[in-house]
Amino acid sequence: MTVIAPAAGARVRRRGVPWLRLIVLCVVGLSVSLPFVWMVSASFKPRREVDEVRIVPRDPTTRNYPVVLNRLPDPGTNKKLDLRFGRWYFNSVFVAVGVTVLQVLTSAMAAYAFARMRWPGRDTVFLLYLATMMIPGVVTMIPNFQIMVSLGFLNTYHGLIVPAAFSAFGTFLLRQFLLSIPPALDEAATIDGASHATIFWDVVMPLARPGLVALAIITFLGTYQSFFWPLILLNEDQLYPMSVGLLALDSTYGRQTELIMAASVMNVVPLIVIFAVFQKFLVKGLQLGGVKG
Amino acid sequence: MKRGFLLALLLFAALYVVAEATRERPKSDGVVRLRWATDANPARTRQTALFAQKIPGLAVTVDPGLGNDQTKLIVQCATGTGPDIIDLYDEQQMSSLIEAGVLVDLTPYAKTMGFGPDRTFPAVQGALGRGGRQYRFPCNVWANCVVYNKAVFDDHGVPYPKPGWTWDEFVATAKRIRDTSSKSGQTHLPVANWLNLWFYQDPLIGRGGRYFTPDGLVSLADSPESIAAMRFYHDLMHVHKVVPTPAEAAAMSSQGGWGSQGINWFSSGKAAMIVIGRWYIVQVPNYPNLKGKLGAVVLPRVPGRPSSGVTGTRAAGINVKSPRRAEALRFLQYLADPDYGRLIVQDGDALPPNPNLARSGQDLANEIIPDPAFHQPFVDAMKTARPADVSAFIDSGLAARWLQERIEKVENRLLTPEAAMRSLAAEINAQIRLNLERRPDLQRRYEQVTGRRYTPDWWRNYQAQRWAGF
Numbered sequence: 001m002t003v004i005a006p007a008a009g010a011r012v013r014r015r016g017v018p019w020l021r022l023i024v025l026c027v028v029g030l031s032v033s034l035p036f037v038w039m040v041s042a043s044f045k046p047r048r049e050v051d052e053v054r055i056v057p058r059d060p061t062t063r064n065y066p067v068v069l070n071r072l073p074d075p076g077t078n079k080k081l082d083l084r085f086g087r088w089y090f091n092s093v094f095v096a097v098g099v100t101v102l103q104v105l106t107s108a109m110a111a112y113a114f115a116r117m118r119w120p121g122r123d124t125v126f127l128l129y130l131a132t133m134m135i136p137g138v139v140t141m142i143p144n145f146q147i148m149v150s151l152g153f154l155n156t157y158h159g160l161i162v163p164a165a166f167s168a169f170g171t172f173l174l175r176q177f178l179l180s181i182p183p184a185l186d187e188a189a190t191i192d193g194a195s196h197a198t199i200f201w202d203v204v205m206p207l208a209r210p211g212l213v214a215l216a217i218i219t220f221l222g223t224y225q226s227f228f229w230p231l232i233l234l235n236e237d238q239l240y241p242m243s244v245g246l247l248a249l250d251s252t253y254g255r256q257t258e259l260i261m262a263a264s265v266m267n268v269v270p271l272i273v274i275f276a277v278f279q280k281f282l283v284k285g286l287q288l289g290g291v292k293g
Numbered sequence: 294m295k296r297g298f299l300l301a302l303l304l305f306a307a308l309y310v311v312a313e314a315t316r317e318r319p320k321s322d323g324v325v326r327l328r329w330a331t332d333a334n335p336a337r338t339r340q341t342a343l344f345a346q347k348i349p350g351l352a353v354t355v356d357p358g359l360g361n362d363q364t365k366l367i368v369q370c371a372t373g374t375g376p377d378i379i380d381l382y383d384e385q386q387m388s389s390l391i392e393a394g395v396l397v398d399l400t401p402y403a404k405t406m407g408f409g410p411d412r413t414f415p416a417v418q419g420a421l422g423r424g425g426r427q428y429r430f431p432c433n434v435w436a437n438c439v440v441y442n443k444a445v446f447d448d449h450g451v452p453y454p455k456p457g458w459t460w461d462e463f464v465a466t467a468k469r470i471r472d473t474s475s476k477s478g479q480t481h482l483p484v485a486n487w488l489n490l491w492f493y494q495d496p497l498i499g500r501g502g503r504y505f506t507p508d509g510l511v512s513l514a515d516s517p518e519s520i521a522a523m524r525f526y527h528d529l530m531h532v533h534k535v536v537p538t539p540a541e542a543a544a545m546s547s548q549g550g551w552g553s554q555g556i557n558w559f560s561s562g563k564a565a566m567i568v569i570g571r572w573y574i575v576q577v578p579n580y581p582n583l584k585g586k587l588g589a590v591v592l593p594r595v596p597g598r599p600s601s602g603v604t605g606t607r608a609a610g611i612n613v614k615s616p617r618r619a620e621a622l623r624f625l626q627y628l629a630d631p632d633y634g635r636l637i638v639q640d641g642d643a644l645p646p647n648p649n650l651a652r653s654g655q656d657l658a659n660e661i662i663p664d665p666a667f668h669q670p671f672v673d674a675m676k677t678a679r680p681a682d683v684s685a686f687i688d689s690g691l692a693a694r695w696l697q698e699r700i701e702k703v704e705n706r707l708l709t710p711e712a713a714m715r716s717l718a719a720e721i722n723a724q725i726r727l728n729l730e731r732r733p734d735l736q737r738r739y740e741q742v743t744g745r746r747y748t749p750d751w752w753r754n755y756q757a758q759r760w761a762g763f
Contacts, residue, residue, distance in 0.1 A: 047579060047580065048561055048562075048580070048582060050557075051554075051557050051558065051561050051563070074579075075581075076578045076579035076580065076581065077578045077579065082338065090311075090312070091312070093308075094308040094309070094311075094312050097301075097304065097305055097308060098305045098308070098309070101298070101301040101302055101304075101305050102305075105298060105302075141364075141368055142368055142371050142372065145368050145369075145371075145372050145374075146372045149372050149373070149374050154374060157309065157312055157313070201294060201295050202294075202295075205294040205295075206294050209294070228364070231358075231359065231365055232364070232365045232368050232369065235328055235354070235356045235376075236354075238316060238317055239316075244357075247333045247357055247359070248333045248357075250333075256579065257557075
């Protein structure tokens with residue numbers, strides 16, 4: 001009896017825990033998703049309702065979307081807004097794709113050098129490389145900008161892409177991931193006469209796929225949403241990404257919240273699609289990358 | 294894997310080609326294009342178009358920033374790639390950029406090119422420069438009034454405010470809105486608070502108060518006028534309860550910060566009054582329900598004094614490193630042009646720089662609000678308004694930030710108004726003493742303004758004189 005009683009109690013606890021967990025997760029999930037729900041709701045509200053706390057619009061309208069897309073005039077002023085929404089959308093996607101491809105490639109190469117090759121001072125260099133992550137972005141902003149000026153990269157797409165193509169974080173993430181791949185595979189390939197390039201492309205990279213996808217998603221999301229660097233680097237509105245272009249809806253003419261929200265809903269669609277499709281890789285990549293030190 | 298990367302790189306290359314191929318290139322038409330750092334206001338489109346039309350061979354493009362955030366400007370100017378023309382939103386910002394050597398001294402050009410201080414409102418002339426030198430010329434000029442929603446007043450059966458009213462009458466009116474049930478059954482906020490600074494600044498200037506002594510050597514934040522102004526703001530919120538506290542505002546707000554919320558509440562017909570400049574009406578077309586319902590009245594006064602409040606200007610200066618200085622000067626000339634001023638009148642973007650275009654409410658009547666009576670108070674306000682004073686002995690941005698911190702502490706009842714203003718004065722005065730100790734240029738300026746030799750213990754001597762009736 002003395003043995004059974006605690007076991008029964010444990011069964012009771014086990015039954016109770018999933019419910020409690022579910023409630024906690026529901027509360028957390030709701031609070032996290034509420035801003036997103038509000039964003040979608042506000043995008044379907046007329047201007048007079050947008051300040052109201054209620055989620056479901058009293059007088060829902062889809063008009064905000066064609067207004068942002070320059071198909072219909074702004075109902076307040078009866079004038080089209082002159083926004084280059086399509087161009088900004090394209091710029092956001094294009095720059096995010098470019099940065100993602102290049103950053104994953106350069107990070108993978110650097111991670112290979114730090115994880116799979118032996119060379120004098122490797123760990124010291126890695127620590128120094130890692131230390132750059134500790135420097136706040138504000139501190140390096142003016143030097144980075146000066147480099148862009150010297151290279152003639154102001155007001156160009158490559159000014160947005162090249163500085164973001166190299167990442168200490170990406171290198172760190174993939175190095176940790178590569179450390180989890182057994183070194184015996186490299187050794188076997190070396191005995192078979194494979195060069196570093198062959199080992200990198202044909203042995204290590206296929207096994208590092210979850211880590212690469214995780215880094216690609218993180219990079220894409222981060223670049224797609226980046227705001228400050230494009231704001232200071234660009235002076236032509238045709239080059240703006242969506243994040244900077246939307247400033248036009250928040251001026252002394254008033255904050256046109258319902259239009260900002262309609263634009264934001266369209267803006268986050270690619271992010272949601274990417275996250276939904278690849279979230280399995282994201283979680284796996286982060287878990288594996290975080291295990292081995 | 295290799296193939297995947299190759300495909301991704303090809304996709305990127307294809308996108309690059311598309312991006313570059315569809316990019317509009319500047320036409321090689323001989324037109325000189327200036328860059329104007331200002332906000333991304335749609336009104337700029339008409340203003341830049343008119344400039345290009347009036348001055349063939351020149352064009353200006355807007356380089357938008359992030360409101361009052363100066364990071365973009367600082368980064369660009371520090372690397373010598375700043376815009377040609379820089380919008381300066383207040384005297385503090387101008388002073389900081391003068392200190393940093395970013396702005397061109399316009400004095401030698403202004404008179405001959407027709408954009409000297411005498412071409413704008415007397416109230417803001419002193420705020421266009423420092424030490425007798427001019428560094429900017431107004432794009433627009435503003436002074437605050439109380440704008441009210443007649444529909445809300447009618448709903449509560451409260452008479453509209455009249456010129457000559459006092460701050461006590463302002464509070465009484467707000468309380469009546471708060472306490473009287475409306476015919477529609479709706480409740481309304483008596484006063485929408487847009488910029489909390491103005492609830493301190495306007496009553497301060499209305500009481501004849503100042504930020505600094507005229508020589509700029511001592512903060513007057515702890516003067517009786519200053520403490521009374523801060524006490525008034527505190528009481529509006531916590532004693533009279535006619536302005537929402539930050540916590541109440543956050544609870545009422547469905548979107549983000551407190552800052553813009555006051556305007557949105559007022560525009561949506563949820564508030565009876567707002568203290569604001571004429572520039573507010575550029576938003577009115579966005580809110581058709583406000584049509585014909587807005588009234589304006591000059592700021593309330595302190596008994597025994599005329600109505601008075603703060604005035605300011607969004608004014609353009611020129612980057613000292615601009616390679617197109619001569620052309621940028623033409624832009625300032627354009628700002629003084631009556632055609633530009635008329636555009637400001639039509640758009641309702643505050644008051645035009647040229648006072649001849651704003652002599653009466655009739656001059657300012659436009660399509661947005663055709664009633665001259667609405668515009669007249671803004672003309673009247675400019676006659677008595679005064680810009681907030683700054684000191685050459687302390688970074689104005691720093692002093693403004695410290696003031697804002699104190700205002701927020703008073704709003705949240707973390708400090709009493711008296712304690713907040715005394716600690717502010719002590720902090721500013723300590724910084725002024727430190728700056729003077731460290732900087733020979735400020736010591737020279739001290740000698741200029743006092744006519745006395747600088748000594749490290751100047752403070753004690755100065756205090757003695759001050760108490761002797763400075």
